[in-house]
Amino acid sequence: MKFRKVAIWLVLLSLCGGTIIFASDAAQRVRVILNGSSLDESGVIIDGKTYLPLRELVSSMHAIVDWDNANKRATIYKPNVHMFLYNKGNSPFGVVEKGFQGKIKVFSQIDNLQTKIDSVKIAMVDPYGKEKTIQxxxxxxxxxxxxxFWFVSEEFDYKFEFAGQYTLRFYLKMEGSDEWSVVSEKQIPSRT
Structure with a gap:
């Protein structure tokens, strides 16, 4: 009787241990680092293939994902977007002094646009994360x-009231979607 209990426990522990080892080998976690920053969600390796968190990766790369639920297909679009800031005298700038206030325009050049776009949006984010839609x-x-295509914003008045990094964001909204996607960011240091 004693031998039978020991044998059963030995078999159960072997199965549990084998299952744990197999499970850890079957799906290994992968830490994803993009431009020096770790993504919140990790990827996994299953059977030698790496799977990454699509939405977070696309967002971090400033791309657009079109999810077709009926066909279970994700299409990723990565347009090239370049932005330049101009002050009232049509002089380009990229660094400001803390407290600078002036009339500003944003010139945006977009190419390699492989999907239909409904709307564009430009927003400024202050160093504390408060976002203001410009247009x-x-x-x-x-x-x-x-x-x-090229997009030039209307002239707007903006004050860089804090020292730190301001971020100019360019958003696109695909035709038939309600979701805005950031496709470009430009850092504007505000110095004291």
């Missing part, structure tokens, strides 16, 4: 069969 515009009628 939002529906551009669907202007975008017929275009993969390259």
């Amino acid at each position: 939002s515009k529906n551009v669907a009628s202007e975008m017929k069969d275009k993969d390259i």
Whole structure:
């Protein structure tokens, strides 16, 4: 009787240990680092293939993901977006002194646009994370069969009241979607 109990426990412990070892080998966690920053979600390796968190990776890369639920397909678009800031005298700038206030325009050049776009939006984020929308515009009628376009914001008044990094963001909204995607960011240091 004693031998039988020991044998059963030995078999159970062997199975549990084997299952744990197999499970740890079957799915290994992968830490994903993009431009020096770790993503919140980790990836996994299963059967030698690496799987990464799609939405977070696309967001960090300033791309757009189009999820087709019916076909279980994700299409990633990565347009090239370049932004320049101009002050009232049409002089480009990229660094400001703390407290600078002036009339500003944002010039944006977008190419390699492989999907239909409904709207664009430009926003400024202060060093404390407060975002202010500068301009939002529906551009669907202007975008017929275009993969390259330029967008110049209306002139706006802005005050860089804090020292630190300000972030200018350029958003796109795909046709038929309600979701805005950040496709470009520009850092503007405000110095004391």
